[in-house]
Structure formats: structure tokens, C-alpha cells
Amino acid sequence: MPKARLSFNRRAAASLASAPHARKLPAMLRLTQILGNATDPDIAERLHALEHDGRVESITLDAADTARKRLRVATDKGTDCAIALARSESLANGAVLLLEEDRAVVVRMRETVWLALSPRDLAAALDLGYFCGNLHWRVRFEGSVLKVALDGPRESYMARLAQHLADGRARLVDEREGG
Amino acid sequence: MAESAEALVAAAPSAARVGIGGPVGSGKTALIEGLLPLFAARGTSLAIVTNDLVTQEDAERLQRSGLIPPERVVGVEAGACPHTVIREDPTLNIEAADLLEEQLRPLDLILIESGGDNLASTFSLDLVDYWMFVIDVSGGGDIPRKRGPGIVRADLLIVNKSDLAPHVGVDLPLMRKEAEGVRAGRPVLVTNCRTGEGLDRVADHLAHDVLMES
Ligand SMILES: Nc1nc2c(ncn2[C@@H]2O[C@H](COP(=O)(O)OP(=O)(O)OP(=O)(O)O)[C@@H](O)[C@H]2O)c(=O)[nH]1
Ligand SMILES: [Mg+2]
Numbered sequence: 001m002p003k004a005r006l007s008f009n010r011r012a013a014a015s016l017a018s019a020p021h022a023r024k025l026p027a028m029l030r031l032t033q034i035l036g037n038a039t040d041p042d043i044a045e046r047l048h049a050l051e052h053d054g055r056v057e058s059i060t061l062d063a064a065d066t067a068r069k070r071l072r073v074a075t076d077k078g079t080d081c082a083i084a085l086a087r088s089e090s091l092a093n094g095a096v097l098l099l100e101e102d103r104a105v106v107v108r109m110r111e112t113v114w115l116a117l118s119p120r121d122l123a124a125a126l127d128l129g130y131f132c133g134n135l136h137w138r139v140r141f142e143g144s145v146l147k148v149a150l151d152g153p154r155e156s157y158m159a160r161l162a163q164h165l166a167d168g169r170a171r172l173v174d175e176r177e178g179g
Numbered sequence: 180m181a182e183s184a185e186a187l188v189a190a191a192p193s194a195a196r197v198g199i200g201g202p203v204g205s206g207k208t209a210l211i212e213g214l215l216p217l218f219a220a221r222g223t224s225l226a227i228v229t230n231d232l233v234t235q236e237d238a239e240r241l242q243r244s245g246l247i248p249p250e251r252v253v254g255v256e257a258g259a260c261p262h263t264v265i266r267e268d269p270t271l272n273i274e275a276a277d278l279l280e281e282q283l284r285p286l287d288l289i290l291i292e293s294g295g296d297n298l299a300s301t302f303s304l305d306l307v308d309y310w311m312f313v314i315d316v317s318g319g320g321d322i323p324r325k326r327g328p329g330i331v332r333a334d335l336l337i338v339n340k341s342d343l344a345p346h347v348g349v350d351l352p353l354m355r356k357e358a359e360g361v362r363a364g365r366p367v368l369v370t371n372c373r374t375g376e377g378l379d380r381v382a383d384h385l386a387h388d389v390l391m392e393s
Contacts (some may be wrong), residue, residue: 030391032192067304070195070389082391084192087277136266136301152332 031083031097031105038094038106047096047104056104059083059097063112064151066091075105114140114147115157116173117164124169135160145173194226194286195389196276198265198302198310200329203295205315206339208237209372210381211290215246217382223390224287226251226279228272230264230294237292253279261294262301269306276306287390298327309389311381315340320349323358331361335384341371 036043050056057075065071068091071083083097093109119125128146132139137157138149150157164170199207211227218225227247229237231254238254241247253275257264264271276289291307293300302310312333314322317340323330330336336358344351351369358367366384370377386392 028391028393064304068308069193070308070391072388072391084195084391086191087193136299156326 027080029079029081029098029105031081032085033097034085034089034091035096035099037092038096043096043099046099047106050102050104055102056106058106058108060108060110061091062110062151063149066093066107066109079105081105113150113154115150115154115161116142117146117148117161117170118144118173119146119170120168124164128164128170131164194224194280194289195309195385196289196291196307197385197389198291198293198307199313200265200293200296200300200302200310200333201313201337202297202315202318205295205313205318206370206372207292207295207313208240210311210313210337210339210370210378211241211292212244212246213370213372213375213378214290214382215244217378218288219246221382221386221392223386224283224285226283226286226289227253228275228279228289228291229254230257230261230272230292231255232257232261232294251279251283257294261296262299265291265293265306266301266303269303272306288385296329298322298325298329301328301332309334309385311335311337313337313339316344316349316351316354317347319347320351320354320357323354323361326361330358334365334388335381336362336365336367337381338367338369339372341369341376342373 038044038047047056057077057079059073059075059081061071061073069085069087069089071081073081073083075081081097083091085091091107093107095107096104097107098105117128119128125144132146132148138151140147140149148157161170165172199210201207208229215225225247227241229235229241229252231237233256235254235256238252241252242249255264255271255275257271272291276291279289280286293302310333312329312335314330314336316338338351338355338358341351355367355369368377368380368384370381372378
């Protein structure tokens with residue numbers, strides 16, 4: 001088994017050298033491993049030192065995109081990154097993809113925004129649950145509140161919910177405003 | 180020592196997994212047939228998973244095509260709504276891709292064709308790293324305006340059968356512009372899988388976005 005994997009590496013190296021684009025010398029930064037998390041004590045220490053000199057670059061991802069094993073993204077400093085991981089690896093908030101003397105790259109997960117809906121009564125609750133399921137929305141149940149993850153623009157979710165909100169079957173609960 | 184060497188090889192990147200979705204007959208299999216020679220010329224090691232309702236129709240078609248060794252194609256029978264096996268429970272497809280990867284190592288790319296579905300179908304990112312959605316002009320120029328999740332959210336939208344535009348009265352530049360309008364900057368490509376027009380650009384996108392070749 002390891003033999004096959006080693007031949008993968010040799011082949012990758014060979015194909016890289018002979019690639020037609022090789023001469024263009026792209027400024028692409030290849031990131032193929034998760035070295036740890038920014039919260040691991042020894043990593044945190046090294047990041048802290050690098051941060052002082054502004055040498056920590058971050059890649060901001062939506063929660064949904066962290067499931068990908070391959071991503072072409074730019075860091076906050078504009079570095080073009082090619083992330084290619086083994087399927088056993090998982091991107092997460094704080095994942096450290098590069099940790100060198102003079103530079104580090106860390107993943108920052110964008111926090112999911114949730115739309116909190118309160119159904120009017122039992123009948124409305126059944127109706128709302130069926131409706132959201134039918135649209136394949138990502139949801140969470142919190143007591144009598146149904147939370148819908150905004151995986152797209154807020155307006156498109158509001159447009160689909162317009163009827164439910166208009167006739168009072170559901171009501172928006174805005175926790176930030178203490179509603 | 181042995182342990183750290185093992186850790187290093189174990190972290191070798193897996194093959195890229197790319198989904199291809201879209202309505203029935205839009206040209207998903209034709210797109211794969213058009214891409215195969217291009218990737219062969221680029222030296223990309225490739226395998227395919229197809230999904231059909233209750234047959235192996237597309238898998239057999241590709242196996243017979245002469246464009247790829249037959250053992251590099253696996254057909255999964257969805258047995259249910261096509262989107263079920265690419266989104267709600269992609270286990271069957273994940274297993275098929277894992278199997279291909281194990282048997283055909285080293286592999287650069289696995290294409291996963293969904294069974295023909297409607298405009299709402301999307302891929303789970305647990306299954307693929309990137310997905311394309313193929314529509315065709317004969318479905319009507321107003322299709323992009325209908326904002327199906329497949330059209331809005333796919334990493335790459337392909338408008339196929341450009342050759343048919345004049346025959347079905349579709350203003351192709353307008354259709355493309357409207358498609359771009361609902362996709363928040365994500366790319367839209369126009370293809371003709373009959374002649375191969377535009378397919379090199381599709382291959383370029385995959386080479387850049389998932390194969391990380393340039
Ligand atoms: N004129 C024209 N015909 C095309 C083009 N691409 C595909 N076709 C034809 O469209 C029909 C359907 O193509 P397929 O590739 O089988 O479509 P598909 O999306 O794989 O279909 P399902 O897997 O059944 O959903 C076939 O007859 C193709 O020859 C194109 O660019 N132009
Ligand atoms: Mg097909």
C-alpha cells in the first residue's frame with residue numbers, strides 16, 4: 001500500500017515538471033496538509049509571534065465550503081492558494097495549512113447566519129417543517145423555534161417565506177434585538 | 180521515524196471529485212465524452228461514476244465509447260429521485276468513488292454524472308469538491324431567469340447545444356448574460372458537445388480550480 005502511495009508522489013512530481021504551464025511559474029501556493037489548529041498551544045505560540053509582524057494570512061470560508069477537499073481561494077493578503085487535501089482531512093475553523101519561519105496560513109470559517117422562525121400553533125409548525133424540508137433547507141430546532149441556515153442571500157429565503165409570514169403562520173424572531 | 184514517514188505519504192491529496200448535474204438530456208454524458216480526449220492529452224488520470232435510475236445506460240455507453248478503459252467507469256443505480264443519491268444520501272456514490280480511487284491509484288480526477296433531474300438539483304459537498312450544472316438552449320432562453328438552485332449555486336454553469344439556438348429561437352448572448360446575472364460572479368460557459376466547441380475552456384476551468392495545474 002505505501003508503495004502505491006509513494007508512486008503517486010513520484011508521478012505527481014514528474015507531471016508537475018513536465019506540465020505545459022510549468023514555465024509560467026505561477027505564484028500559486030500549494031496547501032496539501034492540515035498541520036493542526038490555531039488553538040493548539042504550540043501552534044498558537046508560533047502564530048502569535050508571526051502575527052506581530054503581520055505574517056499570518058487567513059482564508060475565509062463559508063461553513064458549507066469547508067466540506068470541500070479541493071479549493072482555489074485567495075488569502076486576505078491576496079495569495080493565490082490551491083488547497084488539495086486527502087479525503088480523510090477536514091477543513092475547520094482555525095485549521096493551519098502553512099506554518100513556516102516567515103509565513104502562516106489559517107482558515108477562518110464565516111459564521112452561519114440563522115433565520116429564526118416561530119410557528120403560530122401546532123398546525124403551523126407541521127406546515128412550516130414540511131415546507132422547509134421540501135426546500136432542502138438546512139435547519140436546527142431550538143425548542144419551539146425553527147432555525148434556517150442562510151446558505152444564500154437572505155432575500156431569496158424571505159421571498160420563499162413571504163406567504164407564511166404574511167398570513168401569520170410563522171413569525172420572525174430576531175434574537176439580536178431581543179425579540 | 181517510520182511513523183512520521185507514514186504520516187507524510189498518508190496525507191497525499193486525493194483525486195478531485197467533480198459532479199455533473201442538469202436536466203434530462205441536456206448533454207451531461209456528451210460533455211464527458213467531449214472532455215475525455217482533452218484530459219487524455221493533458222495526461223490527467225481519470226475515472227467516471229454515472230447515475231441512472233434503474234439501468235447502467237450511461238455507464239455502458241461510456242464503457243463502449245473507446246474513449247476510456249471500461250474498468251474506469253462505474254454505474255450506480257439510484258433507484259430513487261436522482262438528487263437523493265447526490266445530495267440527501269450520497270453514500271452509494273461515495274463508495275463508488277472510493278472504490279475507483281483504491282483500484283486505479285494514482286487518480287487525478289473522478290467525474291460523477293448525476294441522473295437527469297430538474298433545476299433544483301444540487302450536489303452535496305460531502306460527495307464532490309466542485310460541481311457543474313449543464314443546461315441546454317433547447318430548454319428555453321428563460322431557464323436562467325427561473326433561478327433554480329442548480330443554475331444559481333453550481334461552481335460552473337454550462338449552457339450546451341449552442342448549435343441549436345437559431346433553431347429554437349433562443350438569443351444565446353442574452354441567455355448567457357441572464358445566467359451570469361443570477362450567479363454572483365461564478366462562471367458560465369457556452370458549449371457545443373457535437374463539435375467540441377468550448378470544451379477546452381471547461382477543461383481549463385477544471386485544471387485551474389480543482390486539478391491545481393495552473
Ligand atoms: N445538437 C446538439 N445535440 C447535443 C449536444 N450535446 C448533446 N446532444 C444530444 O443530446 C442528447 C442527449 O445527450 P446526453 O449526453 O445523453 O444527455 P444527458 O444529459 O447525459 O442525458 P441523461 O443522462 O439521460 O439525463 C443526445 O442525443 C446528444 O447527442 C450539442 O451540443 N448539440
Ligand atoms: Mg447521461
